[in-house]
Structures are given as structure tokens and as C-alpha cells.
Amino acid sequence: MRDAFNQEVHREKLYDLHTLKELIQTNLPLLNEQQKYVFDTLMKVTNDETGGIYFLDAPGGTGKTFLISLILAKIRSQNKIALALASSGIAATLLKGGRTAHSALKFPLNIQSFRQNLKDLRSNHNRFGGAMILLAGDFRQTLPVIPRLTPADELNACLKSSNLWKHVKVLHLSKNMRVELQNDQSGIIFSKQLIDIGNGKFPIDRLTGCINFPQSFCQLTRSKDELIQRVFPDVARNYRNHDWLSERAILAAKNIDLNELNFKIQEQITDELRIYKSVVSATNQDDVVNYPPEFLNSLDFPGLIPHNLQLKVGSVVIMLRNINQPRLCNGTRVTIKKLLNNVIEATILKGKYKREDVLIPCIPMIPTDVPFVFK
Numbered sequence: 001m002r003d004a005f006n007q008e009v010h011r012e013k014l015y016d017l018h019t020l021k022e023l024i025q026t027n028l029p030l031l032n033e034q035q036k037y038v039f040d041t042l043m044k045v046t047n048d049e050t051g052g053i054y055f056l057d058a059p060g061g062t063g064k065t066f067l068i069s070l071i072l073a074k075i076r077s078q079n080k081i082a083l084a085l086a087s088s089g090i091a092a093t094l095l096k097g098g099r100t101a102h103s104a105l106k107f108p109l110n111i112q113s114f115r116q117n118l119k120d121l122r123s124n125h126n127r128f129g130g131a132m133i134l135l136a137g138d139f140r141q142t143l144p145v146i147p148r149l150t151p152a153d154e155l156n157a158c159l160k161s162s163n164l165w166k167h168v169k170v171l172h173l174s175k176n177m178r179v180e181l182q183n184d185q186s187g188i189i190f191s192k193q194l195i196d197i198g199n200g201k202f203p204i205d206r207l208t209g210c211i212n213f214p215q216s217f218c219q220l221t222r223s224k225d226e227l228i229q230r231v232f233p234d235v236a237r238n239y240r241n242h243d244w245l246s247e248r249a250i251l252a253a254k255n256i257d258l259n260e261l262n263f264k265i266q267e268q269i270t271d272e273l274r275i276y277k278s279v280v281s282a283t284n285q286d287d288v289v290n291y292p293p294e295f296l297n298s299l300d301f302p303g304l305i306p307h308n309l310q311l312k313v314g315s316v317v318i319m320l321r322n323i324n325q326p327r328l329c330n331g332t333r334v335t336i337k338k339l340l341n342n343v344i345e346a347t348i349l350k351g352k353y354k355r356e357d358v359l360i361p362c363i364p365m366i367p368t369d370v371p372f373v374f375k
């Protein structure tokens with residue numbers, strides 16, 4: 001732990017002060033009133049070393065990344081240490097110097113133990129060793145996902161259920177800068193409706209227990225084909241345009257629906273289809289008889305690619321694992337460029353590494369959350 005900490009400290013001394021100061025000069029005057037209040041509050045407790053734990057309650061688009069980048073730059077420009085840790089690889093790529101908590105600290109982020117560790121490392125007995133800890137997110141979004149457990153377990157895993165929550169000071173951002181800057185009226189209404197859903201303001205249907213969307217909620221489609229037509233019009237012609245591809249996506253709650261949608265979209269691409277079959281077998285000799293490859297091949301586990309992976313040049317793929325951070329991490333979207341026997345060449349569609357080509361090799365995978373081990 002001490003080694004990991006020292007490595008981070010060393011990394012933190014490598015920032016170019018001139019670039020940091022330029023960023024501060026450009027972005028600080030742009031902060032809106034709420035953002036400025038958060039910035040001033042956090043910089044004050046950082047500078048006078050009173051520290052404390054803060055939660056930035058801010059829905060999507062309100063400027064979390066913009067504001068946190070500025071706070072990081074300001075602290076680093078004063079030759080102090082600011083670590084940007086994220087729970088997922090793709091979130092870590094949004095911030096300068098961002099790392100997953102796991103990769104930076106070599107242990108999964110557990111706020112309780114992190115609190116004790118910081119006291120030791122900073123030789124300071126205040127909570128979190130006098131450091132300013134800023135957590136950011138949106139409680140209106142998905143609860144932590146815990147496979148095979150109940151909604152009560154998911155609520156328990158939430159930060160709000162932790163003993164620490166009573167010490168957390170909550171700061172708010174509510175102005176959606178993403179739609180504000182584009183002056184898009186329908187975007188402003190939609191973002192407000194999303195916040196109302198998250199705040200439980202939509203009436204619940206007593207019979208079904210579900211919420212009803214108002215007519216003005218969004219454009220509803222009646223079939224998957226119509227949905228594809230609206231989101232990916234004329235795929236056959238447009239799929240080579242990476243900017244066009246990077247601006248659209250269809251989300252679904254279940255893999256089975258996604259597979260059908262992907263199949264239909266990919267069907268419209270005229271390139272040759274390549275099929276990659278995984279070689280699946282039980283690793284424990286005793287299990288080989290009970291779980292023959294034919295059975296294992298028929299299974300479809302969340303987080304694992306299907307046994308029969310069918311791809312075309314131009315297909316869009318989302319990474320499910322952190323293979324090579326920060327470029328190839330869980331959540332990176334790429335489009336296929338070349339399909340070779342054992343390696344796939346692809347181009348990154350979004351984010352800091354957009355347009356960069358990457359190689360995705362064959363990788364052995366052993367899922368850990370199934371009752372028997374297979375590879």
C-alpha cells in the first residue's frame with residue numbers, strides 16, 4: 001500500500017504547471033453560480049487542510065467532469081497531490097490522470113478502510129487524515145449491481161447506507177450545461193423529465209406498479225425495426241462514417257434484445273461475415289464429463305462474449321473488459337476495421353482516443369461467478 005501510494009505521489013509531480021495554469025485561466029471564469037460555489041467550498045477546505053468528505057450530487061450533463069477537472073488542476077498547480085480515482089475504467093478516462101481505484105491503490109475501493117489508510121499515510125488523526133475527499137455521482141441512476149442478490153442488498157451496498165454517510169456534506173449541481181450550451185429546448189424538457197423520474201415525481205400506476213410516460217416524454221416507436229430505422233437510418237451507406245456512428249447507440253436492458261437488434265443492424269452491412277467460435281471446456285477434470293463442450297457452448301453469461309461471435313467490418317463493438325487501459329477498457333466503443341484469424345483491428349469511436357486504431361487479441365477467460373470453473 002505504501003509503495004502504491006509513493007508511486008502515485010511520484011506521478012503527481014509530473015504535471016506541466018504551465019498547462020494546468022492555462023486550463024484554470026480559461027475555465028474558471030466559465031463556472032456557473034452553483035459550480036463556483038462548489039469550487040470555492042472545496043478549495044477552501046483543501047487549502048486550510050480541514051478536509052472532510054463531500055458528495056457532489058449532480059445529474060448527467062451538469063458539469064461534474066468539467067468542474068472536477070478544474071479542481072484537480074487547481075490543486076495540482078499548487079504542487080499538492082490530487083488523485084482522480086474512478087470505479088470503472090471508462091469513467092477514469094474522463095479525468096486527467098484518472099485511474100481506477102483498483103489499479104491505483106492495488107485494492108478495491110472501500111471507503112471505510114480507505115479512511116483508516118489515509119490517517120496512517122498522512123500521520124493525521126482527523127477523518128480521512130485531513131484530506132478533502134470528493135465523491136461524485138447521481139443517486140437517481142442505477143443502484144450498484146450485485147449478481148443474484150435482492151434489491152435490499154443493492155440498497156445496502158449504496159454509499160447512503162454506509163456509517164460514513166452521516167459525515168458526508170452534500171453539494172448540488174442542477175443546471176444541465178450540456179443542453180444549456182446547445183440551447184436545445186426539447187433537450188431541456190427531457191433532462192427535467194429524467195430528473196423528475198429520478199426524484200420519484202412521476203405518478204405510479206397502482207395496478208402495475210410502473211410509471212407511465214407522458215406523451216411528450218420522447219419519440220416512441222412500435223417495433224424494433226422502426227427503432228433501428230430511426231436511430232440508424234440507412235446503415236448500409238452510413239456505417240463507414242465514424243462521426244455518424246459515434247453519435248448513436250441503442251440501449252436495452254437484456255442481452256437477448258441487444259443480440260436481436262445487433263443482428264438486424266449488422267445484416268444491413270454488406271461486408272463479408274466472419275464467425276469466431278470460442279473453445280470452451282471445464283478446467284477441472286472431474287467436471288469435464290458433467291459439463292461437455294456442447295452444453296458449455298449453449299450458455300450465455302452476462303459479461304462474456306457469445307460462443308458464436310459473428311462480426312463484419314464496420315460493426316460496432318463495446319468492450320466488456322479492461323484489456324489495456326486507458327484505451328481499451330470496459331465501456332470503450334470501437335468499430336471493426338480488419339478481421340484477422342486471431343486478432344481484430346478496430347478504431348475507437350468516442351472519447352480522448354477517438355480515431356486511434358487498436359488491436360484486440362483472443363483472450364482466455366474464466367468466469368468466477370458460476371458454480372463450476374470453465375475456460
Ligand SMILES: Nc1ncnc2c1ncn2[C@@H]1O[C@H](COP(=O)(O)OP(=O)(O)OP(=O)(O)O)[C@@H](O)[C@H]1O
Nearest residue numbers: 030031032059060061062063064065066067177178
Ligand atoms: N461552466 C461551463 N462552461 C462551459 N461549458 C461547460 C460548463 N460546465 C459544463 N460544460 C460543458 O457541458 C458539457 C457537460 O459537462 P460534463 O461532461 O462535465 O457533465 P457531467 O456532469 O460530467 O456529465 P455526465 O454525468 O453525463 O458525464 C461538457 O461539454 C462540458 O464541457
